Amino acid sequence: MKKNLLKKIIATAMVGIITLAMFAGCSKTQTPDNTQGGGKKTADGKITIAMLPKFKGENYFDAVKIGAQEAADELGITLLYDGPPQDQATNQKQVDILEGWIAQKVDAILVSPNDPNAIAPTLKKAQEAGIKVVTFDADAQKDARDLFVNQITADATGKGLLEAAARELKAKGYGPNKKANIALVSSSGTDANQAAWEAAIDKYLATEEYNFMVIKNKETDVYYPGTDETKVNAECATLISRMGPGEDQIQAAIGLSSMATPALGAQYQSASKKPDANAITLTGLATPNALKTYIKDDEHPMNAGMLWNCMDLGYLAVQVAYQLTKGDITTESTSVNAGRLGTKEIVDRECVLGDALIFDKTNVDNFNY
Amino acid sequence: MVQEKRRTASFLTTEFYLTIFLLAVLIFLGIFAKGFYTINNIMSILNAYSYTLIAAIGMNMIIITSNIDVSTGALVSVVCFASAALGKLGLPFPVLLPAAMIMGMILSTINGLFITKTRIPSIVATLATTQLFQGVLPLTTEGSIYDLPATFTWLAFEAKIFGIVPASVLMCLIITVIALFFMRYSRFSKKLYAIGNNQNSARLSGINVEKTIIITYAIAGALFGVSAIIIATAGQRVTTTMGSGLEMTLIASVILGGTSTAGGSGKVLGTVIGALILSIVSPAINYLGISPNWSDAIKGAIIIISVVVGAAQYVKKKRVIKVPAGGIS
Numbered sequence: 001m002k003k004n005l006l007k008k009i010i011a012t013a014m015v016g017i018i019t020l021a022m023f024a025g026c027s028k029t030q031t032p033d034n035t036q037g038g039g040k041k042t043a044d045g046k047i048t049i050a051m052l053p054k055f056k057g058e059n060y061f062d063a064v065k066i067g068a069q070e071a072a073d074e075l076g077i078t079l080l081y082d083g084p085p086q087d088q089a090t091n092q093k094q095v096d097i098l099e100g101w102i103a104q105k106v107d108a109i110l111v112s113p114n115d116p117n118a119i120a121p122t123l124k125k126a127q128e129a130g131i132k133v134v135t136f137d138a139d140a141q142k143d144a145r146d147l148f149v150n151q152i153t154a155d156a157t158g159k160g161l162l163e164a165a166a167r168e169l170k171a172k173g174y175g176p177n178k179k180a181n182i183a184l185v186s187s188s189g190t191d192a193n194q195a196a197w198e199a200a201i202d203k204y205l206a207t208e209e210y211n212f213m214v215i216k217n218k219e220t221d222v223y224y225p226g227t228d229e230t231k232v233n234a235e236c237a238t239l240i241s242r243m244g245p246g247e248d249q250i251q252a253a254i255g256l257s258s259m260a261t262p263a264l265g266a267q268y269q270s271a272s273k274k275p276d277a278n279a280i281t282l283t284g285l286a287t288p289n290a291l292k293t294y295i296k297d298d299e300h301p302m303n304a305g306m307l308w309n310c311m312d313l314g315y316l317a318v319q320v321a322y323q324l325t326k327g328d329i330t331t332e333s334t335s336v337n338a339g340r341l342g343t344k345e346i347v348d349r350e351c352v353l354g355d356a357l358i359f360d361k362t363n364v365d366n367f368n369y
Numbered sequence: 370m371v372q373e374k375r376r377t378a379s380f381l382t383t384e385f386y387l388t389i390f391l392l393a394v395l396i397f398l399g400i401f402a403k404g405f406y407t408i409n410n411i412m413s414i415l416n417a418y419s420y421t422l423i424a425a426i427g428m429n430m431i432i433i434t435s436n437i438d439v440s441t442g443a444l445v446s447v448v449c450f451a452s453a454a455l456g457k458l459g460l461p462f463p464v465l466l467p468a469a470m471i472m473g474m475i476l477s478t479i480n481g482l483f484i485t486k487t488r489i490p491s492i493v494a495t496l497a498t499t500q501l502f503q504g505v506l507p508l509t510t511e512g513s514i515y516d517l518p519a520t521f522t523w524l525a526f527e528a529k530i531f532g533i534v535p536a537s538v539l540m541c542l543i544i545t546v547i548a549l550f551f552m553r554y555s556r557f558s559k560k561l562y563a564i565g566n567n568q569n570s571a572r573l574s575g576i577n578v579e580k581t582i583i584i585t586y587a588i589a590g591a592l593f594g595v596s597a598i599i600i601a602t603a604g605q606r607v608t609t610t611m612g613s614g615l616e617m618t619l620i621a622s623v624i625l626g627g628t629s630t631a632g633g634s635g636k637v638l639g640t641v642i643g644a645l646i647l648s649i650v651s652p653a654i655n656y657l658g659i660s661p662n663w664s665d666a667i668k669g670a671i672i673i674i675s676v677v678v679g680a681a682q683y684v685k686k687k688r689v690i691k692v693p694a695g696g697i698s
Contacts, residue, residue, distance in 0.1 A: 056507065057506075057507055057513070057608075057609055058513060058608070059513060059515065085503065085504075085506070085507040085609070086507070086608065086609050086610055088503070189662075217658060219658060219659065219660040219661075220655050220656075220658050220659070220660070220661070223655075223661060224661055224662070225661075227610075228610075228613055228614040228615075229600075229608060229610055229611045229612070229613065230417075230420075230600055230611070230612065230614070230615055230618075231614065231651075233417075233600075233603050233604070234413075234417045234651065234652075235651065235655075235661070237413035237416070237417065238410065238413065238651065238652040238655050238656075240409065240413070241407060241409035241410035241413050241652075242404065242410075242655075242656075248403065248404070249404075259608075262604060262605070262606045263604065265604070265605075266522075266525070266603055266604025266605065266606075267413070267603075267604075269522070269525070269526045269604075270416070270522075270525035270526050270535070270603065270604075271409050271412070271413065272408055272409055272412040272413075272529060272532075272533045272534070272535065273407075273408050273409050273412075273533070275409075289515040289516060290513075290515060290606050292515070292516055293516060293605045294605075
């Protein structure tokens, strides 16, 4: 009897281990593909640039990839593109992929880190191996990368978002004589991007131009629903139910993540008693595709969204990485000639793509991401 | 004397304590949380509650058999995404609902087969299938499904009973009533409790344990499918991570409702109240003006207190049983 039990336990453990090993095996099968890509590079002497997004499988990074590929084709280089799946967007997964690329000795790495600090040792290791490291979309520790290709400054993001909300609020009768309460839907509360944007929003809310908008209570009017889809939806529903024309209600909601803004649109649409669309407004960061239906709907209080040109971001990132590898620019340079984008300034080892892209129903169909 | 004690014990159940607690919270919110009882807020809570409860009823059945399913979140994500792909073709809700139920049933049956045929503990088996389900989505697609037609979002945007109550609440009500009767009176449910109490004695008393567990997972899967379609149709965008994190909410609701993770005990009514309490916490603290960071901590505290109270009751019950034993000797 005892022996049998022991056997059973061992058998169970074995099957468990084999199964897990199987799955581990599955996820690793991607690496050989990349090695082949690397091998090709040495064969024909092409430059290889590897691009690592925060995660794969969201239209945002898909659009970045399209722009990156465009630049790669133009420059005649090899572009490797890989990242963690969306639900496993962790630093560890990114490090695994980076280690593979360091071993293959790619020429340059473009990375959008999930964690600016935890990824730094691996990036430094890449630099020691002679690989140029450029961050895009989100920055890492400054000493762990050569350049940062920033889509937009935090300052411009904060201002763009407030401007989008202010325009709508003014059209609905709010202004210096009639204050409006606003609420923000952020992400998990630890992201570097969102934190910087919130700080910029605070700064602009103190200026005369925007001080008719107020965040009444930071504890409850700035939401941190994290990245679980159901949680984001539920908290946005709560926020929508708090909206309306009253003084103790909220008049404008701004989404700070590509998850939150569409959720605001959807939860308004599904509310049982919709708050008066003439008294409130919804806006925020998201890809145009995600907001299209709400923006085009005239009875929906979401009339504009904000983003930067994702394809241009990918294009610029590859251009910068390429020219850094070739030696056309160095970390000391003050500008870069970025192909079809023209000349872009580099300030303090940071290259900024440009201004916010505010889209509304007149131009939302021009973007397919 | 003994009978009297039993009678007092019979209504002092976990469900009873939970109901008292729930009522106290609701009264408290009525006094202190201004605007909490607006139609909009109540309906949005009920909508989130309905998809949580429907899936939690399935999870409750699984846990009663002394098994568990941690792959539910991933399973729901897969069903959401597949439903969205169908919805993009313009298929209406009456087609999407059974399709989602069948998909959920198939995936969950895989879990059931895996557990019974290989005798892997359910937590290990469903951890493995979690990886499997999560792994399938990135293979089939790179990206989310956007701009879904009005036929897809019909349930969330249009279907309101009397123009107010979301149809998902009605679905939840029907399923709950059926489950209450099914788990109380059906012969199948007796088997579940028997298996959960002692698998070997259940087998010896002539119950086909493997078959029963597989059917349980299949029924639960169909319920997960219903939840998935409610979650998926909430907006015009469906990503590959719609259900992530859901399994923990479900397990928490079931445990809060007095179902023991050891299996063999627990009622649907407990889960009904447990899920409602957990669904209220986040909006309630927002309306009370407390930082949302407290939300998870408060949920955790409620579950711990409930488990401790449940354990204390168990000890008490044991003492009650001891009396007749002493009487005989």
